[in-house]
């Protein structure tokens with residue numbers, strides 16, 4: 001089969017959780033540009049609709065739905081809406097993240113709140129969407145973790161800034177997601193569902209100049225990720241071109257941790 005046909009997402013229904021967020025928007029755009037029908041789902045429907053509308057204006061087939069992955073009924077309702085509107089699901093990009101914790105000293109209640117959304121809620125939406133994929137004869141799950149799920153923090157990046165220290169919950173749940181990927185890849189054997197993980201490095205988001213100076217000089221590529229960097233990887237893993245990639249965690253950090 002021609003590689004352009006293998007990469008084509010035409011006819012595929014793709015859910016991106018947190019598709020209105022920073023990396024989420026790039027993921028939605030890339031998958032839409034490759035021909036997919038993309039649904040972004042997050043807590044705030046108005047934000048999601050604005051993102052979907054902007055991409056539709058560019059000719060992409062993007063739709064918005066509401067979900068709070070911390071509420072089981074909300075996850076079930078999303079499932080029902082996807083089936084009713086599109087009849088199936090082919091790809092789930094598990095990208096949403098809640099950030100209730102601000103640093104190491106933050107309250108343990110905020111750690112628990114993070115686990116409610118980023119561990120328990122995330123497992124819930126993963127399991128329910130795998131059920132939809134299975135009912136459709138298989139598909140692809142792409143978990144979005146972080147290089148911070150693979151390595152400890154480089155605290156020297158924050159020197160000279162008022163950014164404080166990075167929150168511990170983020171390292172904990174992103175680390176867990178990488179091994180949950182391997183678990184699910186094995187468990188989904190026989191259901192034709194591939195489960196992979198992408199662990200990106202930092203995305204440029206107008207961070208303080210001092211942080212950029214500290215960070216960029218350590219990256220062989222010389223910069224933070226931009227909005228195009230994640231698109232190709234998403235299309236590869238979502239499409240038939242990635243049919244033999246399964247149970248993998250792909251670090252995408254410009255060589256920072258090489």
Ligand SMILES: NC(=O)c1ccc[n+]([C@@H]2O[C@H](COP(=O)([O-])OP(=O)(O)OC[C@H]3O[C@@H](n4cnc5c(N)ncnc54)[C@H](O)[C@@H]3O)[C@@H](O)[C@H]2O)c1
Nearest residue numbers: 018021022023042043068069096097098144146200202203
């Ligand atoms: N931004 C970065 O520099 C960076 C770097 C590495 C990895 N990542 C990873 O990329 C993914 C997305 O991160 P981001 O920076 O784009 O996040 P973000 O904070 O910009 O967006 C997160 C999205 O998740 C949604 N969300 C939060 N709680 C939710 C809930 N309970 N139910 C449903 N949706 C909910 C939000 O509404 C938002 O749309 C995460 O997995 C993160 O670990 C981000």
